[in-house]
Amino acid sequence: MTEKPPEIPHFEYRGDIGGGGFAMVHRYYHRKLKRDVAVKVPKATGLSDAVRERFIAEGESMAELGNHRNVVTVYDTDTAADGRPYLVMEYCPGGDLAKLSGRTPLSVKEVLDIGVQVAGAIETAHERRILHRDIKPANILMNEYGKPCLTDFGIAGRFAEQDEDGQVILSVPWSAPELLDRSAVEQGGVPAEVFSLGATLWHLLVGHSPFMPRGTDNSLAAIEQRIVSGWLPTGLAAPADLQRLLARAMAKNPAARPGSVREFAVGLQRIQKAQRFGETELVLMPAPEPDEPVAAASFVAPEAPLAPPTRQRMQPVFVPQEVKPAPHTTARAVAPPPLQLPQARPVPHTTARPPEPPRPLTVDAPQTQLRKPLPDNGIRPSKPSTRSLWPLYVVGAAATAAIVGVGFFLLSGEDKPTGPVTTTITDDVPDQNAGAGGAPPGRPEITATRLDGTKVRFAWTYSAQQATDTFSWRTSTRTGTAKEPQIEVEGANPVCLQVKVVRADGSNATAEWSQESCG
Template structure:
């Protein structure tokens, strides 16, 4: 199939065009430099021949989702969204020079980096789930690396609100990282299917290929992949030296039965953080939005329409996850670093107060002794 030519970059007030970055089915991405504040930005622009009511609705939904979630440190930051001079909608966002897909194709990533990436992405997805939103296209190419080398989740173009059953209302997939129930078209997306997709993504980063691909590329057609994924017979990561703890947590995420997977991204993050602790690695902080933000009603816009779900349909934690979080909390400090737990630690302020009281008591006894001696 011939590659589609990138469209002409539009004139955007306050931005100067630099060069093209890539193109997709409905949009092109260009690098611009913003005039004030001066910074580079990746600008996603809808194709002129793709601007129909349905695509525009999806694009507007993506802008709304990104605006709600992009303050999270592991979600790409949006700068603005508007209409260009020639009538094409655009989305200006943080420029990320690399992707995890490009990284793992050069060489598989190490265990420590993959666990760290996993916790960060699980926290970003847990934040989205608590807001009642699914990403629905979790895969290595949608994990970007920003200018600081930190992973950020991008492309919420097919994100969907959860309905009352906890399922998404639209349907899309990327086969190698899609859950069996999605490929069987039993559901369009759930929290459980997102846990699978994140597990499959982490497996890919470790193995250099998706979980159900074979070394013989001729046997990796979409139909063949679907058949293997639906059967979901887990195989260990084919890289020497992968710890058993890591294979076990990936196997839990890639279980065929959705009910047997970790019940939430928070629970999956607990498994990842426990593995970090057991392997004597720094424990990555699990950062999610405050509960009052996650449960807030949607902002109402000038057209009096509410965009986004009114009430979250995702439980924030399970009892199992809460117990695991409590255990990890007892073993790490506020920065996520392991600490000794053999004896309780006294607060610094209490220690200083206690020391002060002790010194004062000694001084009083000395004075009383002198007085007694004089009498």
């Protein structure tokens, strides 16, 4: 039978937050902590050993990831007087993203920011060999600081940990096709998590699952058929780069998706750069070394109120995950996927962005030159004669000649590509700083944005960037240089521009101009 909220010492019941068919989340005031908390407790007493284990596993998974700022924190666990186990968690007053986006779809800037933050939490779980298995808008909560936090690890599992009789619950509208199609060779793992995150971000932009287009048959069977067949939505009001990245994440073939959640997040960061949004930090927390104690080892599982029966293999448990269960939000149980073991690799602690190389020392800057003090032997150096300065005059003449030569080259009539081509940053471009230590600069790719009737903003990216790079640019009537990878040019429609990278020390230089971009 379904029980009332449990009475817990030092806790004052304040109201219900929500829940599904299996558990409820209540709001309590913790008198010792003097703050509101969320308490998750099963609805019914007399839980089977298998159900109790599943509930305890959720707390263990969240406690292990609790130091990540985008995972809901678990404060405590215990057993209530009526025998039900409960979890004491961080209270997130902002609500879940399913409700928020259902009222008003989120902006592109908000979705990119949320996507990178949640991806950091998921990738951190993967580094600890934990799969979430139920990534969807309803399982992302907004905390009191306005940060998205991943919750509900109730069906989480570990890599290579399988039970031939065990089954998992699926939220169909955000599930990968290989999880719904039992004939598929691959049955989930990291690629399925990438698919669910891509479907979740699409949902936030439109207010509903990408596989539930409005005005069509959105029965459970119809949704499942769209996903399994490889059907993809279109017409998203978002930059083309973001549309391509989300479509790639939701590809039917798992091999066609980004290889990891981290790779997907880096693609989102590239789009933030292209849109001139602030780049969100990708927070990653690498798993501890095998000989180090796990931070969450202090988590204590609640004891059963009575002596549990003989331990048996876990049987299927159907747990609706939505606050208001709907026919299409939870579906048939399927066998857990054989999970691929990802190749171990070092992960940065805070961000996937590589550090910029140090700026070279400026030869003529006095603060960068080190001189040994001369011994005080009573002898003072005399002033240099005019004859001793002749090498400086030679160097100055050579530098002047080089500057004139560069100006002649920029103004020369070099052939340019024919036809205006507008380029943009794509989601599968390699890291811009890859090989920056010794590789030549890649050919710039330009994005043109018409600001008004008289001005166009051009911005460009290229591989192997260095902090000291500058840029030469030219139009059909003007030439110039820029210190930053963007410039605003005045002119009526159209204005076309080419860019070339100029390396400060002259090494790895290239005379290759970019394709012409017009705006």
